[in-house]
Amino acid sequence: MATIGNNNINAKLVLLGDMGAGKSSLVLRFVKGQFFEFQESTIGAAFFAQTLALNDATVKFEIWDTAGQERYHSLAPMYYRGAAAAIIVYDITSTESFERAKKWVQELQKQGNPNMVTALAGNKADLEDKRRVTTEEARTYAEENGLFFMETSAKTAINVNDIFYEIARRLPCAQPAQNPTGMVLTDRPAERLQISSCCA
Numbered sequence: 537m538a539t540i541g542n543n544n545i546n547a548k549l550v551l552l553g554d555m556g557a558g559k560s561s562l563v564l565r566f567v568k569g570q571f572f573e574f575q576e577s578t579i580g581a582a583f584f585a586q587t588l589a590l591n592d593a594t595v596k597f598e599i600w601d602t603a604g605q606e607r608y609h610s611l612a613p614m615y616y617r618g619a620a621a622a623i624i625v626y627d628i629t630s631t632e633s634f635e636r637a638k639k640w641v642q643e644l645q646k647q648g649n650p651n652m653v654t655a656l657a658g659n660k661a662d663l664e665d666k667r668r669v670t671t672e673e674a675r676t677y678a679e680e681n682g683l684f685f686m687e688t689s690a691k692t693a694i695n696v697n698d699i700f701y702e703i704a705r706r707l708p709c710a711q712p713a714q715n716p717t718g719m720v721l722t723d724r725p726a727e728r729l730q731i732s733s734c735c736a
C-alpha cells in the first residue's frame with residue numbers, strides 16, 4: 537500500500553514474471569545503474585529500495601524482486617499482498633513468458649489489491665531480431681486488462697526509469713502537478729523526471 541507522511545510516499549512494489557524475463561536486471565538497472573549479461577537466477581526474493589525525490593515530496597519504492605522459478609510460486613502472495621504497485625515482466629523473445637505474464641495478471645486480479653497500479657513490461661526490447669511477441673499484441677492485451685504497458689531493456693536502459701516514474705505518477709497520492717518543475721532521481725541528478733507533489 538502507498539503510505540504518506542510529511543509529503544513522503546512509501547510504496548511497496550513487486551516484480552512478477554517468468555524466470556529469465558529480466559526482473560532482477562530491471563531492478564538493478566533502476567537502483568544501481570548496472571547490467572550483467574549473466575545475472576543469477578533469484579532464489580526466493582530480493583529486496584531493494586530506491587527513492588525518487590520530488591520538489592516537495594518523495595516516493596520511496598520498497599521493491600520486492602520475486603523469483604520466477606515455478607517452485608517459488610507459492611511465496612508470491614507474501615510479496616504482492618499489500619503492494620501498491622506491480623510490474624509484470626515478460627521477455628519479448630519468448631511467447632511462453634508472455635503467457636506466464638497473463639497468468640500473473642489473472643492471479644493479481646483475483647488475489648491482489650484492486651487499486652494496485654499494475655504495469656506490463658515487455659523486456660529485452662534490444663533483441664528486436666529475436667522478437668516473438670509483437671508490440672501490438674501486448675499493447676492490446678494491456679489495454680483490455682487495465683494495465684499500462686512499456687517495452688523496456690535492462691541492457692540498454694530504455695524505458696527503465698520511465699516505467700518506475702509512470703508508476704510513481706499513477707500512485708493514488710501522486711497527482712499531476714499544475715506546474716511540474718521536475719523530479720530528480722537521487723543517484724542520478726542528470727535524469728530529471730517530472731512528477732507532482734503528493735496529496736498529503
Ligand SMILES: Nc1nc2c(ncn2[C@@H]2O[C@H](COP(=O)(O)OP(=O)(O)OP(=O)(O)O)[C@@H](O)[C@H]2O)c(=O)[nH]1
Binds near residue numbers: 553554555557559576
Ligand atoms: N539482451 C538482454 N538481456 C537481458 C535483459 N534483461 C535481462 N537480460 C538477461 O536475461 C537473463 C535473465 O535475467 P534476470 O534479470 O536474471 O531474470 P529474472 O526475471 O530475474 O529471472 P529469475 O530470477 O530466475 O526469475 C540474464 O542473463 C540477463 O543478462 C535485456 O533487457 N536485454
Ligand SMILES: [Mg+2]
Binds near residue numbers: 577602
Ligand atoms: Mg531474478
